Every structure is written in structure tokens, then in C-alpha cells.
Amino acid sequence: MTPRCCAVHVHTTLCDGRDTPEAMAAAAFAAGVRHLGFSCHSHTPIPDDQGAVLPADMTEYRSRVLALREAYAGRMEVLLGLEWDSQSDVSPAGFDYWIGSVHYQSGGGKFYAADWGEAQFAACRDELHGGDALAVTEGYFAQVAAVAARRPTILGHLDLITKHNAGGRLFDESAPRYRDAALAALHAADPAATLLEINTGGVARGYRAVPYPALFLLREWRAMGGRVILTSDAHSADAIVFGYDQAAELARAAGFSHSAVLTAAGTAHCSL
Ligand SMILES: [Zn+2]
Ligand SMILES: [Zn+2]
Numbered sequence: 680m681t682p683r684c685c686a687v688h689v690h691t692t693l694c695d696g697r698d699t700p701e702a703m704a705a706a707a708f709a710a711g712v713r714h715l716g717f718s719c720h721s722h723t724p725i726p727d728d729q730g731a732v733l734p735a736d737m738t739e740y741r742s743r744v745l746a747l748r749e750a751y752a753g754r755m756e757v758l759l760g761l762e763w764d765s766q767s768d769v770s771p772a773g774f775d776y777w778i779g780s781v782h783y784q785s786g787g788g789k790f791y792a793a794d795w796g797e798a799q800f801a802a803c804r805d806e807l808h809g810g811d812a813l814a815v816t817e818g819y820f821a822q823v824a825a826v827a828a829r830r831p832t833i834l835g836h837l838d839l840i841t842k843h844n845a846g847g848r849l850f851d852e853s854a855p856r857y858r859d860a861a862l863a864a865l866h867a868a869d870p871a872a873t874l875l876e877i878n879t880g881g882v883a884r885g886y887r888a889v890p891y892p893a894l895f896l897l898r899e900w901r902a903m904g905g906r907v908i909l910t911s912d913a914h915s916a917d918a919i920v921f922g923y924d925q926a927a928e929l930a931r932a933a934g935f936s937h938s939a940v941l942t943a944a945g946t947a948h949c950s951l
Contacts, residue, residue, distance in 0.1 A: 687716030688910035706916035779831030879922030880912025897933035
């Protein structure tokens, strides 16, 4: 078993992915994945999300994934997961696992995306936080803390708010206020219940040079006794295990010797 045999942060055309569940499964199997989990975005009431997240009725999603479980039985395990958004209006119960993620802050009847770029960040800063950029990050991490406290199987892209912050152009990631907010979110997670993902999706799509989350957060998670799992947040069939070598290197730099593999029988751990 190697980290590369597990891919459990996977999107499809049923949310905002480019490829069908069937195409993602075929690509995963060809890439050597033996524990594949689908994690389409959960439904939210946000108008801009419609069509990019699952419908509130997840019957088709369930049946497509469960059909793939049958089709690959004995060759590759297929898990039914969900990337549950903090604004979601459906429950993450009833899935094999769930990834808890924050993609928005809300206020004044509006939603501000954490990962849609500078204009959304600036609007959130100026309309919700009086022009205080670090307050945007504190608002984001307060939501991450609330999701972490719900004990997701995996805590998703912990510091997604840094996606468009190359060179510190939106805020200072070394500021004590920033670091304190991020660490408080991490401390809200239970290392015995939740895995932290090292997510290469931002690298795969060209937004970042390194995976989420930052090294200081991984080191703190290690000190807390936490475990990590490598994920690609794949939105296309060519990215199923994108950047796992880089993610493994980051994990080792933080002191981890193993990463988690989700299986139908529970969580296993393999050497990095
Ligand atoms: Zn996400
Ligand atoms: Zn995702």
C-alpha cells in the first residue's frame, strides 16, 4: 500500500468536475488507485453554486457511485463520500466519509467566496470587515473551526483563503493575527476523529506552488498527534493523483512518516 493507491477528494460532472464519475473511476484505476472515494460538493442555497454543486436530492449521485462500486468490485474499492460545505443545507450523514470544507463567508445576505480571487476577497474585506484584510482571514478560520468541531472524516484545504495570496498580495501570512486564527481552527479539530488533508488541487490548477496547508500548520497538527491524508481535489481525470510526491515531501518535512488510506474496512496508514 502506498499513498498513491488512495484518492478520496474527487469531483465529477455531477458537481463542478470536468469528467464523469465513470471516466474518473477508469482514470483512477489506470493510475493505480485501489481505494477511490467520490466527494462531490454538497448542495448549498447559494445562487452562484447551482449546477456546480450536487442537487439537494442526491439520489443520482448515490446510484452512479454505487454502480461503480459494483463494477470495480474485487479490483478497486469505491467509497461514497461528500465534500460538505459550511453553507450547505443538506446533512453529511449517511456517507462512507465526508470532507468538511469552507468555501464562503456570508453576511448582509451575500456570500463571498474564499477561493474565487481578488475581487471577492476585496468585497468581503470592504463590505463585511471595514477594510481589514486580516479580519477576512479571521472570519474564514472561525468558520473552519466550526466545521472542524463537527468532526469530519477529513478537514478540507485548511488554509484555502491563501489560494490567491501569492507573495502576500492580499494579506500577511506571517502576521500573528493570521497565524493565531489558523491555529485556532486547527485546535478545534479532534486528531482522534479527523484527518487533515494535504491537498494539491491549487497546484494542479496553477494557483499555487505548494499544496495546502502551510508547513507551520502541519507541524502543529503533528504535535497534536494528528494524521494526514494526501488528496488531489481532482476536478479532471488527468489529476487524480496529481502532485502526490510533492505532498509526501511536505508531510515528511512536517515530521510525518505515514499517510492515511481510507478503505471500506476503515482507515489504514502507509509509509510516506
Ligand atoms: Zn473544496
Ligand atoms: Zn474539493
